Amino acid sequence: MTDADSNYPPMFERAAFLFAQLGSRSEYRFVALLEPLGLKPGQYGTLRILEVNDGMTQQQLCEALGIHRNVMVGLVDALEQRGLVERRRHPVDRRAHAVHLLPAARDVIAEADRLARGLDAEMVGALDPAEQATLIGLLQRVAVDVGLTPGIHPGLTAETDCTA
Template sequence: MSSTSVRTRKKPQGTAAPVSEPPAQGVETVDTGFLRTLVGYNTRRAALAIIEVFMERMAVYDLKVVDFSVLSLVAHNPGVTSRQLCATLGVLPPNLVGLIAGLEKRGLIERRPHPSDGRAMGVHLTPAGADLTAQAEYTAAQLEVDATARLTATERKTLIRLLQKIYLPAGA
């Protein structure tokens, strides 16, 4: 039997026939044609490109992506509860507890009794938190412009709207 032929054994019942592979060869250009047709692949690639730069730019504020998200939500929703933050960000409560504690330890947020729910605490920015969040949001907004520079303003809005159609509930 020559070295290029494929050896096969008697196939057990109920199994697929062995697949013969062509001889190994190098690839000069990787074909991503199929992957580029997938929404998930394209979304993930775009997200990775933006998040990498986002993390670099947020490092000056010592913020991770989720820290920034929490601060921004609190800035725009003073008194938001931890339960609401978890639901909005898709974060498990045990994970949010440590995150909130860390932001509180840095003097960026504070918890106060909720005005209508005696069991809940509302989360508020401190003055230092408000300043840092305003600076970080400005940086994030500039990053978005930089990262989508090849899109027109209309295309940028359309892209955001289309992405939201994927993850937001209908009618939201």
């Protein structure tokens, strides 16, 4: 049975299919854009959080990103090996490690941000500025309505390997 044989709209008229199609395209392009920087999307997200909240503990990062502590350890290990972050003993809780950005991270973040802005423009280039603003507003409403955390990618789960 094909779309034409049923009373259900064709695939290109189905919201869930369009979300999946655009999400897949966006993810593929973003991964490809970050690759020359040696970053994965989860690593970029972690750097962005640290850019605003430098010195968060690994536990705070886990909570902010909604990921398991074992995933966070691997993610921070990979960023540390790249010379982008360092762990330091927390000044108040000696059992905890605070994660701090190193100077090299700021350049990587700036370049990744530039690439992300380019991808945004690519994804909505067919729309005029007013339509773009409307689309963003509608997508934000839908994301909140389905329970997504604003600014946090739902792909960062305990099963996700952010270091690979």
